[in-house]
Amino acid sequence: MSGRQRHKRNPRLVIWRRWGDWRKLAVGVVTGGLIALLLTTRLAPDKVNLRVGDAARDDIRSPRYLQYRDERETDRQRQLAAASVVQYSTIPDAAVRVDQRINLFFQQASQLRVRDRGGSLDEQARVLQASAPPGLPVTSIRQALLLAPARRQKVAQAARQLAREGMSGPVRRNTDDLSRTQALLRARAAALPLSPTERELTGEVAALSLEHNLLLNAEETARARERARQSVPPVVAEIRADDILIHKGEIVTAEHLELLERLGLRQPRTPSETRVYLALLGFGLVVLFGNYLYQFHLRLFRDLRALVLISVVTIGCLFIFRLGSAALGLKLSGDQMGYVGMMCSALAAMLVAALLSPQVAVFVGMAMAFLTALLVDNQLKFAMVGLVSSLAGVQAVTNIRDRAGILRAALAVCVANVLVILVAHGATVRYSWPELGVGVAWGMIGGLASVFLFVPAAALLERPFGLTTHLRLLELSDPNHPLLRRLAMEAPGTYAHSIVVGNLSEAAAKAIGADALFARVASYYHDIGKVVRPQFFVENQTAENRHAQINPSLSCLVVTAHVKDGVQLAEQSHLPPPIVNIIREHHGTCLIKYFYHRAMRTGSEDPAPGLEYQFRYEGPRPRTKESGIIMLADASEATSRTLEKPTPGRMRAMVETIVRDRLSDGQLDECELTFRDLEKIITTFTRTLSSMLHARIEYPEADTTDLLRWGADGTAGKEPTAALHGLSDTPEGVAGALTESPGA
Structure with a gap:
């Protein structure tokens, strides 16, 4: 057996390649260790340190009013009621x-x-x-x-x-x-x-x-006894503020400690063997989650930043839950801590959904709901409440498209929380109306808190991890953003072009299931580099063509420089990395055919083998669906302005030509667009462009000249120019479906 064969069959190397480099393994080990630590360690010290059998050194008083269900007395009365019934x-x-x-x-x-x-x-x-x-x-x-x-x-x-x-x-x-x-x-x-x-x-x-x-009759007796148990309502006990819980010198019992835990004065003790099982559970969940990512979300599994982000979100929310009353400055009972766990589960799921993936967020929400319920006396109702709250939160934040979406998300999570709390309480045990009212109130508080904590937490996390949420995109879509204001003032033609590209990209992204909001906002900034030299691009030119005075090679350098300039401006303005990538990729490595063919015609350039490479953009080519859509939308919008009679048939033929050109040039090889996606994009572009560039009435030449010579107010106007009859009448505008004009 050769060394190469031994290398291929070594199971340790196979596992190593599967789980990636040591940094990913380190993230998993640290995450599992922190989860195990949080599950087994009491973070906040007890306010009353007593054990069963101790004698109280002083009177211990209640710090607040508490109404709770007395489980022991309720169980005793139900047993008495059941024992009194025999059939x-x-x-x-x-x-x-x-x-x-x-x-x-x-x-x-x-x-x-x-x-x-x-x-x-x-x-x-x-x-x-x-x-x-x-x-x-x-x-x-x-x-x-x-x-x-x-x-x-x-x-x-x-x-x-x-x-x-x-x-x-x-x-x-x-x-x-x-x-x-x-x-x-x-x-x-x-x-x-x-x-x-x-x-x-x-x-x-x-x-x-x-x-x-x-x-x-044993069967009838069992049924009658169960009915008798259910007929006994829960015994609700009340403790007023400053009531004496344990008198000085009194021997502490298990009932005393349970009451102290309800008032948040003492945390439940965890046996040593239970801590071992909880630690193993923490590491097991990390291994299971890593395998889930490897099987179904390989892109995220390979992204170290995504793994670290998931770890930070999970550990942070679990840490807040474990701190509990100490973190919030409140003294919370066991059930109230369960509702805090519901809020933390929803918050973790919403952050992962907004920053990474809704599918991964569902797994995170399930794990958090399971862990928090495990730490609140293994109560199934809190696992159910946390899971439903997480699922509602994932759906709510995924659909945020405007600022009002935040309020809709909060309302959706609140409604989901209230409904699942009602169902959970009714399915598990009969509750008194006051206790049920407290649960509903906590459901609404938890829903509002999780959504409104999500907004600053997402803003805090997205920049360090180079991610973009819809909330950030909504901020960037504001026309008053400094870059967009500068683009509108210094390159108005490019600004108008970018708005149209945004409309095209958004419609196409919706059609194929891509991120429509990101496609629209990224389109606004894709040509931001043209503000450096706006007069060199045809959409910003009036009468003078700057390219007529320089050779094609220099024109090519000026045109391609808008990509580098755009990246530089975007980074200086701290635009999200995904938008910076769109600026880099929206031309890919396309050939600037107008200047290339001009160089070939004039003979000012040697037809060397590397000549074509000199007239190409540096790239890289589009690597996401949204980037590919914006490339096609940019070319389609620029070329559509050259059509004299933009009928739907001509428009579709133009878009199909552009798509074929980009496909044959290999520009779409890395962006995961399928042929079905491209067909939907062509149809969407055709419909959108046809509605914007519909046919207009052709006036007689004399009337048109007169209309152009005289302004609407009766004053003398300008003489008609070729530019007013369409860009195709100028040498600079004849780009065609296969041609890059200076404005493309």
């Missing part, structure tokens, strides 16, 4: 069997006395014992045999009557109902108008013949 099913024919048992006993006694007159009493008693009620004493059996038939019948009737009275009430199994009823029957028998012997026999036979008439 029984009736045992069929129980009373009939008791009656039959008594009849059989006395009938057998009568038959034995008649049939076996010569037998001994003991022998008859042994035979009758088989038909006697269970447990009936032998003395009672003998008494039944010795009774006269009439007295025996009277005793049997009295025993049946007593037994029926006993069976008319509940005699439940697994209770003392049977023994109590037997004792009651014996007491009633003692009051019967019979002889003492007969009363004793009647009571014993009736009592011992009884049986259970109700059987425990």
Whole structure:
């Protein structure tokens, strides 16, 4: 096996290439370590440092009013309510069997006395014992045999009557109902108008013949007990400000510590083994997230700045959540900290969505919601609330296109928070109305806070990381921006051209799903370099053509210099790097055909092999969809001004020619535009340009000359010039679909 083959099959090298250089690995390790640290460390010290079994050295008072649900008392009352409910099913024919048992006993006694007159009493008693009620004493059996038939019948009737009275009430199994009823029957028998012997026999036979008439129904009992539990409302306890929580010298119990945690005076303790699991969870989430980026967002995975930004946002929001009451200067209870976690989850997701990618932001929001819920007593409702708030925030900030969009985003997040809090509270446990009202209020506060914290946080992060948010783009689209003001004053033709290019680019970007706002704003600045020498570009020229006095090579240098000048001006004005890249790329490495062919015609240049290269822009070629769109929009707008009769058919043919020219020249090889995208761009450009350059009425020549000679106020006007009849009448304007004019 060769060394090269060993290198290819080395699994460690394969993993190293997959995860990138050591800097990305370092970002992952540091992020995982910080998450583990934040999950396992108490950042704010306890205001009351007590443990179970300690004796309070002083009276500990409540710092504020608190209304909370007393879980222990609520659970105790619900258990009592459930224990008091038992469901029984009736045992069929129980009373009939008791009656039959008594009849059989006395009938057998009568038959034995008649049939076996010569037998001994003991022998008859042994035979009758088989038909006697269970447990009936032998003395009672003998008494039944010795009774006269009439007295025996009277005793049997009295025993049946007593037994029926006993069976008319509940005699439940697994209770003392049977023994109590037997004792009651014996007491009633003692009051019967019979002889003492007969009363004793009647009571014993009736009592011992009884049986259970109700059987425990386990399924119905379970359902009834659950209904009883649910019927008990939560016990709401109140603590007023300055109430004594623990008296001096009182032994601290677990209930005391729970109350201190509710008031924010003490943080819950985390066992050591739980800390280990939390640390492993933090590193596991980082590994899972890195693999997710590698599989589905390779561009971001390769961008070290993007990885650092995600780490900073996640760690920062988790840090704010862990600081909790100390960070906000408030004493927050456990549930209130859950709502702070909701706000932090939404804030992290919105920042990642605005600065990097909405798809990645969804993952970040899910992870943050999971972690914050884990740290608030593992409550599922806060995981659900944080996740929905994050998703609503991602959608809200992604759709911001104007300043009013910020208010719409805040409203959307607030509504989502309130709805999910109502659903979460109703799905997990029954809450009191005051507690539910507090949750709704926190949902609105969290929604407003997350959006209004997002605005300065995004502005703070975008410049160091070289990113651009829609909020920043909205600022740059202001016509009063110094660069745009200078462009409008010093190069008005270029300014008008840039506005049209912006309209074209925005429409095309919307058609193919690119960033329409960025395409429009970047178009405003793509030709900003022309303010340095505006008179050398045809859209800013009046009568004099500066290029007629210099050779083509110098003209080429002047024209191409507007790219470098634009980059320099943009960097001096601290424009975002993506817009600076648009300025660099909007001409790619295109050939300036007008000056190139002019040089070839005049023969002032040697037809050397490198001549064509001298008349090309330095590049680079467009590397994003928006950059490719702006290149095509720039050329299409400049060329459309040369059409004398801009019909839709001619307009589409012109745009198709420009697209084919850029494709054949390789200018669109790096910008990820597909042929389907190009077809949509052609259609959009045609429709937009046709609406702007619609056909106009052709006036008779005499009338036109007269109109141009005399102004609207009756004063003498200027003589008509070729420039007024279209740029195609001037040598400088005949660029065509395949030609770069000085104004392109």
